[in-house]
Amino acid sequence: MIKSVDKSNASPKTSGKKAKKAASSTSESQAAARKQRKGSRRLGELIGQSLTPLCRKQGFASADIVQFWAEIVGPQFAHCTEPDKIRWPRRGEGDGFHPGTLVVHCEGAQSVFFQHERESVIQRVNAYFGYPAIDKIQILQRPVRPRRTVQPPPLRAMTQAEEANLDNQLQGMENDRMAAALKRLGHAIAVKNK
Known part of the structure; x- marks a missing residue:
C-alpha cells in the first residue's frame, strides 16, 4: 500500500533547508553572471x-x-x-552553385x-x-547614410635621439620610396613604444 505524503504538514526544518538551498543556488548563479560580465570585450x-x-x-x-x-x-x-x-x-535539384x-x-x-x-x-x-x-x-x-571616419590621433614628433637612431638603421637604403615607407613605419613604432 502506498501512502501519500501531505506537504502542508512537513516539518519546518525540512522546508527551511530547501529554501536555503534554493537561495544559495540563486546567489551562485548571480555571482557567475557577475563574473561573466566583468571580463572586457572589444566593441x-x-x-x-x-x-x-x-x-x-x-x-x-x-x-x-x-x-x-x-x-x-x-x-x-x-x-x-x-x-x-x-x-x-x-536552386533546383541537381543545380550547382x-x-x-x-x-x-x-x-x-x-x-x-x-x-x-x-x-x-x-x-x-x-x-x-x-x-x-x-x-x-x-x-x-538612393541616399547613402554618411559614414563616420575616425581619424587616429596624430603621432608625436620623434626626439633627436630617436630620429638619429632611425636614420642610422635606414642608412644605405637604395630605394627612396622604400626608405620613406620604412621611415614612416619606424616613426610610428618608436613613438608608440614609449
Missing part, C-alpha cells in the same frame, strides 16, 4: 555578433562586407555607395561612374570572398 566583437544575423537576412554571409566596404570599393566610391543585399538565384547579384545603393550622379567601374568592383568583391560570389551588380539610386 568590434559585440557589434559583429549583433550585425551578423541582420546581414544574413540580406543575403550576406557575415557583416564583413558591410564593415569593409570602403576597402573593397576604394576611396572613390566609399562615401557614395553602400551594399544593400545579395540576391541569390533559386550560381553566383548572386549584389544590390548597391548609390547617390545620384555617382551611379554613372559606379556603373563604369562595375566589373572591377565585381572582381574586388569576389577577391574579398575568395570565390565567385557575385556576377552582377544592381545599382539603386
